[in-house]
Amino acid sequence: xxxxxxxxxxxKYCSKIGSGATPKGGNSVYLDSGxxxxxxxxxxxxxxxxSDGLVYITPEAAQKLKNVIIxxxxxxxxxxxxxVARVCLAPKEHxxxxxxxxxxxxxxxxxxxxxxxxxxxxxxxxxxxxxLTIASSGATRxxxxxxxxxxxxxxxxxxxxxxxxxxxxxxxxxxxxxxxQTNQTLEEMAQAIFKSWFVDFDPVKxxxxxxxxxxxxxxxxxxxxxxxxxxxxxxxxxxxxAGTVGSVTAxxxxxxxxxxxxxxxxxxxxxxxxxxxxxxxxxxxxxxxxDDIAKTAxxxxxxxxxxxxxxxxxxxxxxxxxxxxxxxxxxxxxxxxFESKVDSTQPCWFTYxxxxxxxxxxxxxxxxxxxxxxxxxxxxxxxxxxVIPTFDLISKYQELVAPLYAKWxxxxxxxxxxxxxxDTLLPKLLSGEIELGxxxxxxxxx
Numbered sequence: 308x309x310x311x312x313x314x315x316x317x318x319k320y321c322s323k324i325g326s327g328a329t330p331k332g333g334n335s336v337y338l339d340s341g342x343x344x345x346x347x348x349x350x351x352x353x354x355x356x357x358s359d360g361l362v363y364i365t366p367e368a369a370q371k372l373k374n375v376i377i378x379x380x381x382x383x384x385x386x387x388x389x390x391v392a393r394v395c396l397a398p399k400e401h402x403x404x405x406x407x408x409x410x411x412x413x414x415x416x417x418x419x420x421x422x423x424x425x426x427x428x429x430x431x432x433x434x435x436x437x438x439l440t441i442a443s444s445g446a447t448r449x450x451x452x453x454x455x456x457x458x459x460x461x462x463x464x465x466x467x468x469x470x471x472x473x474x475x476x477x478x479x480x481x482x483x484x485x486x487x488q489t490n491q492t493l494e495e496m497a498q499a500i501f502k503s504w505f506v507d508f509d510p511v512k513x514x515x516x517x518x519x520x521x522x523x524x525x526x527x528x529x530x531x532x533x534x535x536x537x538x539x540x541x542x543x544x545x546x547x548x549a550g551t552v553g554s555v556t557a558x559x560x561x562x563x564x565x566x567x568x569x570x571x572x573x574x575x576x577x578x579x580x581x582x583x584x585x586x587x588x589x590x591x592x593x594x595x596x597x598d599d600i601a602k603t604a605x606x607x608x609x610x611x612x613x614x615x616x617x618x619x620x621x622x623x624x625x626x627x628x629x630x631x632x633x634x635x636x637x638x639x640x641x642x643x644x645f646e647s648k649v650d651s652t653q654p655c656w657f658t659y660x661x662x663x664x665x666x667x668x669x670x671x672x673x674x675x676x677x678x679x680x681x682x683x684x685x686x687x688x689x690x691x692x693x694v695i696p697t698f699d700l701i702s703k704y705q706e707l708v709a710p711l712y713a714k715w716x717x718x719x720x721x722x723x724x725x726x727x728x729x730d731t732l733l734p735k736l737l738s739g740e741i742e743l744g745x746x747x748x749x750x751x752x753x
């Protein structure tokens with residue numbers, strides 16, 4: 308089917324290909340909020356737009372960038388540095404916006420190209436490999452020039468086929484996005500309870516005022532004292548301790564696998580690099596070990612919901628929740644796994660929210676030592692000081708949030724499966740290897 312699809316020079320079908328500039332003053336003139344966003348390379352990923360680190364600029368600065376106003380359906384591509392060739396669609400929810408000099412706008416003629424199709428085409432493995440190759444052809448840093456993009460040869464199916472391909476792949480993305488948003492809500496709910504109970508002491512303060520704690524049954528309310536007392540960590544609920552992280556959990560490092568033991572396929576070994584900034588653990592880029600090696604490291608086998616933390620390097624203290632991809636995962640050295648001292652039969656969601664408190668994270672990072680790079684031991688993590696509630700209250704918190712995190716794990720696993728299926732379909736759809744009707748049946752089944 309694809310043999311009849313011509314390859315064309317992208318520039319002939321675009322009304323705009325161009326990058327922006329950094330406003331005079333750089334970081335010093337960026338705003339934390341405002342009406343006009345400045346989109347930078349750190350916001351652009353092949354998986355989609357990410358708002359982390361998004362900045363805003365003044366109308367005056369935006370006026371100087373009026374030639375790079377982003378419009379709905381624009382394709383954005385990183386054109387310099389280590390993130391070169393990453394592509395996403397313009398985020399409609401963050402418009403009006405401009406781009407800086409590290410990002411180019413590709414605006415296709417809608418009568419000739421479907422913007423979603425082009426985005427997926429540019430993120431395919433084949434095109435990403437090609438873009439990275441031509442970007443590295445310069446003498447200094449990686450860069451894609453305007454002329455490179457204009458002369459870029461892309462496959463051009465009939466517009467109706469482009470739109471059908473876009474429809475199929477977009478449905479995968481919509482389901483993934485919905486699951487992601489649901490998980491954010493689930494986490495926020497669990498975090499809100501944690502903050503109210505264990506940081507702000509809201510139930511204790513309510514009882515001190517002669518009030519019933521809001522939204523709480525009598526049995527749960529009875530677990531909270533009616534008084535705050537002085538401690539070395541300040542005012543804390545009566546009966547609670549000024550203790551350490553190790554009072555409620557044990558941090559245990561992983562197995563020292565040898566480099567010669569790694570294979571391309573098998574049981575994934577989770578290293579520091581697999582802990583993401585989003586608080587998850589990815590298994591898509593893991594070295595593996597075979598079953599015989601895995602048996603020697605059986606006590607380091609991971610379970611769904613295990614909380615892992617980096618113990619070495621620039622990302623020391625970074626933590627994430629592990630979810631199996633169907634294979635048995637194993638923990639590598641210099642990554643800690645937390646085991647609850649309250650109830651070892653389930654994931655320690657209390658600990659997860661505890662170590663992600665800003666004050667605890669800062670103590671862990673501050674305690675990291677080492678001349679070459681930051682480094683913290685399991686004991687060092689456990690010695691970080693914190694307020695410790697009664698175990699009965701921790702158990703009650705676990706009981707309340709366990710269903711939330713169970714749903715979180717289910718959604719996360721479904722997203723992994725959807726992403727894998729989408730990535731399998733992508734090159735086959737773009738090459739015409741798979742019929743659109745077959746792929747649409749797969750979408751209807753998700």
